[in-house]
Amino acid sequence: MSSFFSNLFNRNNDPKSIVSFDVLYEVYSHLYHESSRLNFKMKGIHDTVSVALYSIPDSFDHDEGKAEIKKAGFNNAYEILNEVYKKVNIGPLSDEEIKEGLNYYYIHIEFFSKPAPEMKKRLKHVLNNFIVFFCCTNSAETNDFKLLYNNSYFYDYTRGLLELKAVDIKEPTNEIQKIGFKDFEIVLHGICEYLGAEIPATVVKPSTESLIAESTSVEHFQEFLKLISRGEMEEELLESQAQILFEAFEEGIEDYDYDDEFDFFEGVNCWNSDWKFDAEEAEAIVSDLIDQDFKFDYPEETYSHDLFPYIQKELAKQELELMSYDTKGDSYLFFVANKNEVDRILELSELTKIEIDQL
Structure with a gap:
């Protein structure tokens, strides 16, 4: 009872x-x-x-x-x-x-x-x-x-x-x-x-779209690579890399096998960095990632992850955002994404089990 x-x-x-x-x-x-x-x-x-x-x-x-x-x-x-x-x-x-x-x-x-x-x-x-x-x-x-x-x-x-x-x-x-x-x-x-539970008509629903996660397919890996490369990865390489990653996913490999060069990011403009860096190094990194001179304002004696808010503020002026692949260590693998695609990148990160950090 x-x-x-x-x-x-x-x-x-x-x-x-x-x-x-x-x-x-x-x-x-x-x-x-x-x-x-x-x-x-x-x-x-x-x-x-x-x-x-x-x-x-x-x-x-x-x-x-x-x-x-x-x-x-x-x-x-x-x-x-x-x-x-x-x-x-x-x-x-x-x-x-x-x-x-x-x-x-x-x-x-x-x-x-x-x-x-x-x-x-x-x-x-x-x-x-x-x-x-x-x-x-x-x-x-x-x-x-x-x-x-x-x-x-x-x-x-x-x-x-x-x-x-x-x-x-x-x-x-x-x-x-x-x-x-x-x-x-x-x-x-x-x-x-x-x-499949009925929601009363009086309730204001938080979303108008389906909230259930999609079933992961090779197309999700293709979309993921396309977004993190901001559309700059060659189609043939994108399809090849996506297929390799999808096969690893289907085999249940949670931590993708990569070497020090992060091979599965081939074709993506990214930068592997130690966790320690100063503002000048950050400016050089981002300049390389967006292929243009990048400067940002920051307080004196500010280093490493404490610089992220100031970097993001400046990148936001171009509708861009700095992100990183989770290296499972004390380093970063930076890349720059279009700001309006960040939410979808994070959704695809969940679907593909390729962990991405929003900085």
Whole structure:
């Protein structure tokens, strides 16, 4: 048996927002009746979107779960649930209700977002964990939900639950939340599309296009090479390189085999650089990449990655952007892309598994 408990305050529902009870409960219904866990890829979202339906106590009824509960100082999963309920103003379960042995369900949605600008030096992606608990507000039937969030890995799942914070999707408190909350709306739209779940007509959809990632083909590698070379790669070489990369992709090679010359970037105007460089070196690098003299303004005593904002500001005047292939080391493989093609390059990076860094 399952149950949802009473919310002590007013109902949380905006019929125009995709983060609404009607949409979330539709997702819950699919997870409950069809498959309790799903993983899929979305356009513009790094790696995989994970969605899972958990139940208390059943999802914690195993040795690891019991050990985590004990380690956290609690006797059972219901006590963990009551601690989480406190965070979102849901009334706690009484001893009598616990003895009934009902399952209390929640949804865990996990995905990555781009880091805030000040975090790009340290992180390429930020993990988002959204937990949805359902409840009743001024009703005997389930009609409401509460949202909790953090951006940490759940190495200890019980501890992860206890460290969650109650959030209002309309009121992010920092830049990480601002980005993550906006992406959550898009991800929720993608989940509905993936499940074939109906979205109420009153909801303002975050996107008018399909959000599900395309199936990777050799044409995606061709498009990728064409964009990172700004259309300057010879057609015969482009097709040959794309075929080699696609075959490696199909064989499941995640880290493409390349030597110190980065052979698969043959035909792309790029520059391999150590992580340490000064402004004069940066000007020389970019001048070579765009085949014209390049100068930019920067504060004194500014070096290496701290120069990127100033380089990008100057390149933006020509609708260009500096990017780098992920060399898996402490170096850069710079190239310059057309600014209006950067989003598509990043999408293709996800599809082809050729990692590109936005600087």
